Structure formats: structure tokens, C-alpha cells
Amino acid sequence: xxxxxxxxxxxxxxxxxxxxxxxxxxxxxxxxxxxxxxxxxxxxxxxxxxxxxxxxxxxxxxxxxxxxxxxxxxxxxxxxxxxxxxxxxxxxxxxxxxxxxxxxxxxxxxxxxxx
Amino acid sequence: xxxxxxxxxxxxxxxxxxxxxxxxxxxxxxxxxxxxxxxxxxxxxxxxxxxxxxxxxxxxxxxxxxxxxxxxxxxxxxxxxxxxxxxxxxxxxxxxxxxxxxxxxxxxxxx
Numbered sequence: 751x752x753x754x755x756x757x758x759x760x761x762x763x764x765x766x767x768x769x770x771x772x773x774x775x776x777x778x779x780x781x782x783x784x785x786x787x788x789x790x791x792x793x794x795x796x797x798x799x800x801x802x803x804x805x806x807x808x809x810x811x812x813x814x815x816x817x818x819x820x821x822x823x824x825x826x827x828x829x830x831x832x833x834x835x836x837x838x839x840x841x842x843x844x845x846x847x848x849x850x851x852x853x854x855x856x857x858x859x860x861x862x863x864x865x
Numbered sequence: 866x867x868x869x870x871x872x873x874x875x876x877x878x879x880x881x882x883x884x885x886x887x888x889x890x891x892x893x894x895x896x897x898x899x900x901x902x903x904x905x906x907x908x909x910x911x912x913x914x915x916x917x918x919x920x921x922x923x924x925x926x927x928x929x930x931x932x933x934x935x936x937x938x939x940x941x942x943x944x945x946x947x948x949x950x951x952x953x954x955x956x957x958x959x960x961x962x963x964x965x966x967x968x969x970x971x972x973x974x975x976x
Contacts (some may be wrong), residue, residue: 792969854900855910857907
């Protein structure tokens, strides 16, 4: 298996632009998580899905952030409009079991820089 | 917050020495996991210890859990330069389906 695949690996954009990050989880994994990592705040859970349904989005910073999972093999995290404080590494992770009882498999991350 | 805190924030040792990292958390848990992150890469799962376990081994890794003190430790024996990475503990909250990560310990193993 190729593991969790994220794209793009690096994104540089200007404030106000729309950003879309993509994730392909490991086939057969029922849970998908989006995390954000910054030096100041560490790893923050943004949202997670179970069987394509959003379960907990309480970590999504504000309405500028949205996430979708239209099918079991694809998820997107969108920021519109982007702001400099959104600069971070965004990780997608998938799990066969719940994150609480199973191992999370992380992608390599998407490093976002908003100028 | 359920987030754990690792201690120390940074650790530098010579190759061959043992490295010990500690994690403290705030609320009751079902299990605790340790992850490793190489610079610029994603996190990789190392080991999971359940709340009813006190110690677990995996190769050169030894994890302990003390639920009465809400703390865990990760010991890496006979460290190698390739062990240089950041190490994170992650906890669930009893009844929750997601993980909360600590702030991480940055380990440097000097050849």
C-alpha cells in the first residue's frame, strides 16, 4: 500500500487566495483525520471523519475552513480566504480503528505558506 | 485540554546512550501512544500502551504508564544517530474517538 497520500507537499499563496489541500487515505481505513502543526501550537486536530461522515469539527478554527470527504478514498481541506496565520503544516491521517484504539497512519504533510 | 506535555522539550545524547522522555496528561485515558517524527516528515506510530498495562517493550523501546500519576515514559536504549527525531505522546479521552498530541521532545543523538 502506498500509505496516506497528500498533495500538494508545498503551497505558497497570497493572503485572500483559496487553498485546497487533498488527501487519499489508506484503502479500507474507516477514519480520516486532519491535523495542523505549528511551532506555537503543536499538533491540533481540526476535524475527523468516520465512513466519510464528519464526526467532530470542533477544532476547525473558523468558517474560513471547510473539509469534505465525498468518498472513501478522497478528502479535501479548503481555506477560503487564506490568511498569513494559516501558515502551517497540515497533516492527514487515516486509521482502521478509531484514533483512540488504533494506530494513525500519517501522510507526509502539506506545508502551507500564506504571504 | 487533553493535550499531553512531554519533558524535556529537547534532549541531546551521545550514540549508545539511553534516552528517556516523559509525558504527562490531564484526564483519564483508554490508551496512550507514542509517535516519532523525522524533520519534514509525517508522524510514525511507535507503540501503544493500554490503560491497564504498566509496561510494554518493542525492540529498543520501552514504554511505561502510571495512570495514578497520569504519566508515561519512553525509553530508547542504545541510541543511534538515526533515532534523531521528535517524539510525541498521544492520548485519547475515555469515550473519545480521536487522539490529542503532546508538545513533543526533540531528541538529538550525536554520532
